[in-house]
Amino acid sequence: MTIDSRAAWRELAEGNDRFIEGRPQHPNQDARRREEVAGAQAPIAALLGCSDSRVAAEVLFDRGLGDLFVVRNAGQVASASAVASIEYAVAVLGVPLVVVLAHDSCGAVRAAVDAALPDAPPLPPLIAAHIAGIAPAVERAGTDAEAVGGAHLEAVGGAHLEGTVAALLQSSELIAAAVADGSVDVVGAEYRLAEGRVHRRFALSDAAPAAQA
Numbered sequence: 001m002t003i004d005s006r007a008a009w010r011e012l013a014e015g016n017d018r019f020i021e022g023r024p025q026h027p028n029q030d031a032r033r034r035e036e037v038a039g040a041q042a043p044i045a046a047l048l049g050c051s052d053s054r055v056a057a058e059v060l061f062d063r064g065l066g067d068l069f070v071v072r073n074a075g076q077v078a079s080a081s082a083v084a085s086i087e088y089a090v091a092v093l094g095v096p097l098v099v100v101l102a103h104d105s106c107g108a109v110r111a112a113v114d115a116a117l118p119d120a121p122p123l124p125p126l127i128a129a130h131i132a133g134i135a136p137a138v139e140r141a142g143t144d145a146e147a148v149g150g151a152h153l154e155a156v157g158g159a160h161l162e163g164t165v166a167a168l169l170q171s172s173e174l175i176a177a178a179v180a181d182g183s184v185d186v187v188g189a190e191y192r193l194a195e196g197r198v199h200r201r202f203a204l205s206d207a208a209p210a211a212q213a
Contacts, residue, residue: 005185005205008044008097013200015062020196028064037066044068046089048164049101050076050108054193057101061198069093075108075160076100077133078167087174090184098175098184100168101198102161103191109157112138133167134160161188161201179204 003011018024046069047057057063057070069089071082089095111127112134114120122128137160141152165188169176178184187203 003044003096005097005187005203008095009099009185009187009200009203011044012061012063012099012198016060016196016198018062019060024062026064027062028067033065041066041069041093043089043093043095045097045099046086046093046095047071047099047101048076048078048082048086048168049099050074050103050106052103052106055101055103055191060191060196069095074130075106075112075134076102076164077108077130078164078171079130079133080171083168083171083175086168087172090178091174096184098168098186100161100164100186100188101191102157102164102189104154104157104193106153106157109134109137109153109160112160113153113156133164137163157190158201161190164188165204 015024044067048071049055049057051072051074057068057072061068069085071085073079073082076082086098090098108131111123112131115123115128115131116135116138123131134156137156140159141155165186168186169179175184175186179186182205185203185205188201189198190201191198
């Protein structure tokens with residue numbers, strides 16, 4: 001089945017509606033589907049999201065086996081391995097849509113904010129290296145200790161979402177070329193933990209007058 005980015009996002013949004021309303025269909029989760037995708041996969045979208053245990057993409061979007069190519073790490077950082085995985089989804093699997101999914105109350109974002117405060121205790125080296133990918137968003141939002149709170153963390157999270165999308169394009173000529181030729185769209189979205197809603201914040205196709213996501 002051939003699907004474009006707008007149809008792919010529509011399917012995800014409809015699944016999220018079902019999740020919020022408590023009427024999930026749990027599609028493509030039976031033995032028949034397991035057998036169908038055993039030999040090959042054709043996901044409708046790739047997703048770069050946070051490893052947070054409360055942000056499981058297939059649950060939030062009410063999808064099943066073979067539907068989503070999901071890459072997760074703490075804070076949805078565009079690390080080398082994450083970018084390479086998204087490249088695979090674009091170049092080999094032919095996904096028309098890449099979703100970068102942030103969420104509120106993100107521990108990685110909070111860690112990056114706390115690490116920038118004066119006299120912050122040192123983090124374990126690997127954690128520090130990982131959240132360095134969030135540091136530019138912290139710098140853009142400011143590091144005033146008195147400003148650290150819900151609104152400040154939300155501002156950092158929003159800046160980091162934009163930064164992650166930008167990093168995907170800057171790090172990968174392959175992804176950038178696919179976006180440029182219109183074969184792939186990238187959507188930046190945010191999941192609200194208590195609400196259950198995935199809010200679409202922007203899409204790269206928004207810059208094109210004729211494109212609608």
